Amino acid sequence: MILAWLIIVPIMGGLLAWFLDRWNPKGPRWISLLALAINLVLTLGLWAKHFGQAELPPYGGWPVEVDRTWIPQFGISFHLGMDGLSLLLVLLTSFLGIMAVAASWTEIQDRVGFFHFNVMWILAGITGVFLALDLFLFYFFWEMMLIPMYFLIALWGHENRIYASIKFFIFTQVSGLLMLLAILGLYFLHGYQTGIFTFNYEQLLGTSMTAATARWLMLGFFIAFAVKLPAVPVHSWLPDAHTEAPTAGSVILAGLLLKTGAYGLLRFVVPLFPGAALDFAPVAMGLAVIGILYGALLAFAQTDLKRLVAYTSISHMGFVLLGAFAWNELALQGVVMQVLSHGISTGALFILVGALQERIHTRDLGRMGGLWATVPRMGGVALLFALASLGLPGLGNFVGEFLVLQGTYPVSARMTVLAAVGLVTATVYSLGMIQRAFHGPNQEGWKLPDLSGREMAILATLVIVLVGLGLYPQPVLDTTRQALNSFRASVPPTRAEVSAQVVRSGFDGDDPAQPALDHGGAP
Amino acid sequence: MTTANPAALWPLIVMGAAPVVIMLVVAFYRHHGVTAVLTLISFVLAFTTLPGVSSLTSREIAPLLLLDDYALFYMGLLFAASFVVAALSYSYLERHEGNREEFYILLLLATLGSAVLVASSHFASFFLGLEILSVSLYCLIAYPRRDPYGIEGGIKYLVLAGVSTAFLLFGMALIYAELGTMELGRMILLQTMAGDAHRLMLLTGLAMIIVGIGFKLAVVPFHLWTPDVYEGAPAPVTAFVATVSKGSMFALLVRYFTQVDLHLYRSLFLVFGLIAIASMFVGNLLALLQTNVKRVLAYSSIAHLGYLLVAFLAGGASVVTAITFYLTAYFITTLTAFGIITVLSSRARDADALEDYRGLFWRHPWLAGIFTAALLSLAGIPLTAGFIGKFYILAAGIESALWLPVIILVVNSAIGLFYYLRIVIALYTYPPPEAEVSRVAPSLSLAGSLVLAALTLLLVWLGVYPAPLIHAIQTTIASLL
Numbered sequence A: 001m002i003l004a005w006l007i008i009v010p011i012m013g014g015l016l017a018w019f020l021d022r023w024n025p026k027g028p029r030w031i032s033l034l035a036l037a038i039n040l041v042l043t044l045g046l047w048a049k050h051f052g053q054a055e056l057p058p059y060g061g062w063p064v065e066v067d068r069t070w071i072p073q074f075g076i077s078f079h080l081g082m083d084g085l086s087l088l089l090v091l092l093t094s095f096l097g098i099m100a101v102a103a104s105w106t107e108i109q110d111r112v113g114f115f116h117f118n119v120m121w122i123l124a125g126i127t128g129v130f131l132a133l134d135l136f137l138f139y140f141f142w143e144m145m146l147i148p149m150y151f152l153i154a155l156w157g158h159e160n161r162i163y164a165s166i167k168f169f170i171f172t173q174v175s176g177l178l179m180l181l182a183i184l185g186l187y188f189l190h191g192y193q194t195g196i197f198t199f200n201y202e203q204l205l206g207t208s209m210t211a212a213t214a215r216w217l218m219l220g221f222f223i224a225f226a227v228k229l230p231a232v233p234v235h236s237w238l239p240d241a242h243t244e245a246p247t248a249g250s251v252i253l254a255g256l257l258l259k260t261g262a263y264g265l266l267r268f269v270v271p272l273f274p275g276a277a278l279d280f281a282p283v284a285m286g287l288a289v290i291g292i293l294y295g296a297l298l299a300f301a302q303t304d305l306k307r308l309v310a311y312t313s314i315s316h317m318g319f320v321l322l323g324a325f326a327w328n329e330l331a332l333q334g335v336v337m338q339v340l341s342h343g344i345s346t347g348a349l350f351i352l353v354g355a356l357q358e359r360i361h362t363r364d365l366g367r368m369g370g371l372w373a374t375v376p377r378m379g380g381v382a383l384l385f386a387l388a389s390l391g392l393p394g395l396g397n398f399v400g401e402f403l404v405l406q407g408t409y410p411v412s413a414r415m416t417v418l419a420a421v422g423l424v425t426a427t428v429y430s431l432g433m434i435q436r437a438f439h440g441p442n443q444e445g446w447k448l449p450d451l452s453g454r455e456m457a458i459l460a461t462l463v464i465v466l467v468g469l470g471l472y473p474q475p476v477l478d479t480t481r482q483a484l485n486s487f488r489a490s491v492p493p494t495r496a497e498v499s500a501q502v503v504r505s506g507f508d509g510d511d512p513a514q515p516a517l518d519h520g521g522a523p
Numbered sequence B: 001m002t003t004a005n006p007a008a009l010w011p012l013i014v015m016g017a018a019p020v021v022i023m024l025v026v027a028f029y030r031h032h033g034v035t036a037v038l039t040l041i042s043f044v045l046a047f048t049t050l051p052g053v054s055s056l057t058s059r060e061i062a063p064l065l066l067l068d069d070y071a072l073f074y075m076g077l078l079f080a081a082s083f084v085v086a087a088l089s090y091s092y093l094e095r096h097e098g099n100r101e102e103f104y105i106l107l108l109l110a111t112l113g114s115a116v117l118v119a120s121s122h123f124a125s126f127f128l129g130l131e132i133l134s135v136s137l138y139c140l141i142a143y144p145r146r147d148p149y150g151i152e153g154g155i156k157y158l159v160l161a162g163v164s165t166a167f168l169l170f171g172m173a174l175i176y177a178e179l180g181t182m183e184l185g186r187m188i189l190l191q192t193m194a195g196d197a198h199r200l201m202l203l204t205g206l207a208m209i210i211v212g213i214g215f216k217l218a219v220v221p222f223h224l225w226t227p228d229v230y231e232g233a234p235a236p237v238t239a240f241v242a243t244v245s246k247g248s249m250f251a252l253l254v255r256y257f258t259q260v261d262l263h264l265y266r267s268l269f270l271v272f273g274l275i276a277i278a279s280m281f282v283g284n285l286l287a288l289l290q291t292n293v294k295r296v297l298a299y300s301s302i303a304h305l306g307y308l309l310v311a312f313l314a315g316g317a318s319v320v321t322a323i324t325f326y327l328t329a330y331f332i333t334t335l336t337a338f339g340i341i342t343v344l345s346s347r348a349r350d351a352d353a354l355e356d357y358r359g360l361f362w363r364h365p366w367l368a369g370i371f372t373a374a375l376l377s378l379a380g381i382p383l384t385a386g387f388i389g390k391f392y393i394l395a396a397g398i399e400s401a402l403w404l405p406v407i408i409l410v411v412n413s414a415i416g417l418f419y420y421l422r423i424v425i426a427l428y429t430y431p432p433p434e435a436e437v438s439r440v441a442p443s444l445s446l447a448g449s450l451v452l453a454a455l456t457l458l459l460v461w462l463g464v465y466p467a468p469l470i471h472a473i474q475t476t477i478a479s480l481l
Helices: A001-018 A029-049 A084-103 A112-131 A135-144 A146-156 A160-193 A211-228 A237-244 A247-272 A274-301 A305-326 A329-360 A374-390 A397-406 A413-438 A453-469 A474-489 A495-506 B007-026 B032-054 B069-094 B101-119 B123-141 B148-179 B182-193 B201-219 B226-232 B235-255 B266-288 B293-314 B317-344 B365-379 B385-399 B403-428 B431-438 B446-464 B466-480
Strands: A064-071 A076-082
Touching: A001 A029, A001 A064, A001 A076, A001 A112, A029 A084, A029 A112, A064 B466, A076 A084, A076 A112, A076 A135, A076 B226, A084 A247, A084 A453, A084 A474, A084 B226, A084 B365, A112 A135, A112 A146, A112 A211, A112 A247, A112 A495, A135 A146, A135 A160, A135 A247, A146 A160, A146 A237, A146 A247, A146 A453, A146 B226, A146 B293, A146 B403, A160 A237, A160 B385, A211 A247, A211 A274, A237 B032, A247 A274, A247 A305, A247 A329, A247 A453, A247 B148, A305 A397, A305 A413, A305 B101, A329 A374, A329 B123, A329 B266, A374 A397, A374 A413, A374 A453, A397 A413, A453 B431, A474 A495, A495 B317, B007 B032, B007 B101, B032 B101, B069 B101, B069 B235, B069 B317, B069 B385, B069 B446, B069 B466, B101 B123, B101 B235, B123 B148, B123 B235, B148 B201, B148 B226, B182 B235, B182 B385, B201 B266, B226 B235, B226 B293, B235 B293, B235 B317, B266 B403, B293 B317, B293 B385, B293 B403, B317 B365, B317 B385, B317 B446, B317 B466, B365 B385, B365 B403, B385 B403, B385 B446
Parallel strands: none
Antiparallel strands: A064 A076
């Protein structure tokens, strides 16, 4: 039942925050923090209790699970389950949620209660997405997080917020409905074959179907996740939504919402349709590489600081798509690392941009410059996260991107080379960003207050976690090993897999339960 | 011709007697409150007779009426909807000048007509029910006589309904000429004659009946009256037209046309398919252009009937459940939306301009919240009844592999989102300060607020836990299958 509480707590917290608004403007903030802290503690407790080395089987099974009948007529149940991957993502959700609430402490001054209501409901929806093991329930949460996000952008956003929010909503809604069609198609297919009509994820795994059917159904899922991720060419909602959203909205969008797309690829697309996904892999990896390079190119060309950070997300999430379709152990571990570290580093960059905008009321890089002298602490922290974004060894992003590239190499050397170029371009735009914002002459004569204690506390926490991920990623890899192994167990060994095994056996032995990194840690 | 169990007629007797009683009461003692209470009591009484009837073994008034569980379920739905309309009308009419009491008599009569419609098993009763409903609606739409828009709507409805009724009658005559029966239950004969030389006559007859039915349902291309009537009629009447009038007709359509295998009549299938697709597109695209909330809802209702027709096309056992669930959800949602419009309307005019809703949240958070829930339910967003309804319809469509209509439905619900969200976002933006002066306070009667609260609870409850309703529908319509 703890899993259900992870969803109920933010929902109740949101309602409470909304009602408390009348009596005390500070109330909603504290309630939200409290609810998210409860979630964080609950999740950490689950981690300590169920995900120690000894308890986990090599693959299969759900260490924590809850299953209740919901709509029996359709074979729908309230079925939540947590494996290592879900655990880390839920942890990330409550962690970044706290950061987002803390970051908007002074930024949001009107409709405070309703703002926190929306934030909490988005987080509840995202948590649900990471936990749902019933495809209907998954879709339910998938849609549930959209409306509050729409409100967040449309009501507290910047100049062009209405356009951005509607664009965001229509992109995600249409792609979501396509996924619903695919879910229903799978449901009936499975029902006619076996006589059991169910939305249960585990039962639907391994439904046999013709190649053509599998391709169409897989595309239904893939489009929904590609829009969320986002992958080129369905990325165009992202720069608008990220730029116009308030800081908390951008943090949640970049740090968490995009990750639901990555999670969907890992959890649903490949395991449900292994054959079709394998056929589709070259296309998906091609899109990934295009995304990496195109996102980087556009990021470099931006004059709006927030938009620049938004485009870097497209570039970084390209690595996730690449790794997900390379589908070997190294690549998948890389995807998990990349998902976690990108959530933290980009979340931090958005918090910094938000803090800067709160001070100078512009995001235009042309009007910045020379800020280091007046806000040295902010400059230092920004430099650190920019370095994380360009993949500096010692920070989490490096581990993620390196593992993805290493895993992709045996599958397609050409793709790996092209994707590696993305690391170079990342250096260009990251350093360019720091240079344009913080160095050079201070043309406008800005005199600004430096980061406050609250802001320093937020950013310091993020730095610690990111450095921790970069120096000692082993706990993450240990926790997700079982989940990743069971994903791969649901897929017959493929060309990519076999060649990866060959490469790995050179230094690792041939035990599939033994990840390569056991020996080296972060290279 | 032999079986006729008068006990089965109780719901209709109550509904028939109520207007007479109230008319007499009004003749001696004209009082708005008393009339309204009597009306509400009549609906409750009629509703309470339903379980009694469902326990009877013989429920046929041959050959005119058949009060099986399907009919009784819909009667219950219609009575409940009319109850809500009556409750909402009270405070609305309080602000109305002139006689208020006749409104309730007409409302009762219209409900009687729709109840006859869902129970009819014969062309004659079908036609009778339809006419009782339509004639009452002419007056209800034009009830506020000083309002030129109301009169315009009423006249439009009168003329078009007259024409469509003529079509319907002619169609019935043609079918009678070929089949030699007027019993709806025997329309299954159509199937056996599908390949005959009589086909042309039958098809012509069916086409004319479809015109008549299509007019009542306001599907494209018979939708032209809808926006004007929705806009011109008083808000509670619009709610009635949108739910009871359309719902009863759709219930009849589903009941008898699902017996006929549409696939045997390729052309008929095609016609319904085209109507469905055209309704979805026309409804949603034209709704985008509206700034009047009532007109938006009018076009959105055209689109919703299109969605329902997609399920109707699918045919098969599960479809009746899907349609019934969707209709129930649609009833609740539409009544909630129009309930809000009713509550906000002033003496001078109905609150139908988008501007009336700007910043509503900052003045009346609860009303804005309820309206948001209703709009999101119309858009089919999770946690609302509309979502489960849409899911049900998509499932029905996919089960029959109707990929094209289903994908068009998906595209259309995206278009639909656009205008629902436009209203929603208006609710939460800050109103321009100068607009504050011209606002009128909403008039919430106790009955009105109770009804709105109950509707909203139902709306969310069905969205979160629809299993009991699905179970209820499945057991009641089992008799039909």
